[in-house]
Amino acid sequence: MERVEAELFTDGGNNAVVRRPGRRFPGVLIQGDSLSILRSDVAEVVEAFDQGDVAGARETAGLLLADLDALLTRYTAALGRARDPAAVLTSRRPCVSSHDTLPPSRLTLFGSHARDNVT
Incomplete structure (x- = not known):
């Protein structure tokens, strides 16, 4: 260790936003x-799909999305309070179905364009 x-x-509780040395993004x-x-x-979503329960899978996935949205909101609020120009995220449209009621633009944390290693 x-x-x-x-x-x-x-705060240092659950889902604390931290930046380790040598990293651009927290x-x-x-x-x-x-x-x-x-x-x-996530396993519950997969199991529901495997059993043909699309409605159940969608419901569980929706709850997961809400939890991740809350986490993302906490993350972006922390960066906003810190006013850290090095921790700027890019905005792009997520891959969602036409049934979703998401805003047209969402912050993206994952994917090849968001690698945060300092070179």
Whole structure:
């Protein structure tokens, strides 16, 4: 185990927003129990699809989306409070179905365009 200093953008509780040394963008610290719950919820979506329960899968996926949206809101609010120009995210349209009621533009954290290693 290695001990390192990190910048803390939020309180130190669940889903703390922190930036480790050598990283351009902060990250979100997800506790192990929360990660396990997230994995179980995704497995529930897959199982529902496997059983042909599209409505159940969609409902669970919608709850997951709401949880991730809340996490993203906390993340972007922390960056806004810090006014850190190095931690700017790009905006792009998500891949969603026509049944979704999402805004036309959402912040993107994942994908090849969001790599945050400092070179």
